[in-house]
Amino acid sequence: MSNNIKIIVSAVIMAVVVSLLFLVVPITGTFVVSYIFALIAIAGIASGLYAFGKSETTKAPQGHAFVYTAVVYAIISVIFSVIACVATLSTTWTVIVHVAILAIFVIRIITLTAGSEYINKVEKVAEEKHKEFQKEKEGYWK
DSSP states (O other), X not given: OOHHHHHHHHHHHHHHHHHGGGGTSOOOHHHHHHHHHHHHHXXXXXXXXXXXXXXXXXXXXXXXXHXXXXXXXXXXHHHHHHHHHHTTOOHHHHHHHHHHHHHHHHXXXXXXXXXXXXXXXXXXXXXXXXXXXXXXXXHHTO
């Protein structure tokens, strides 16, 4: 079983588990909004795992931050969803707060991407300088 299939199967299992809440929790507008954002969080985790190591910006250790950010977003989103459902917040406020939380994490991912690109540029320059140093070192004692 390839890693991509494992990621997809895990995401589907998480979505099914979240969907089982429809059997237990009274279905309100707040719950539906929370459910949608829970599915977004699951998709974020799955896409973070899928992208991990696939490109220059998601190689370890930088790529680990993408997965970590997706997991932290999912945890915060679920905690707020529980609070919103228990405290019976209005649907409008639930949407506003969920969008604000998502925006904060999207900004974080954008900054992680920029930082990762910068790290890759610095690594390439350092590698070139190291190669030049090795060439000079080889001819030093001759």
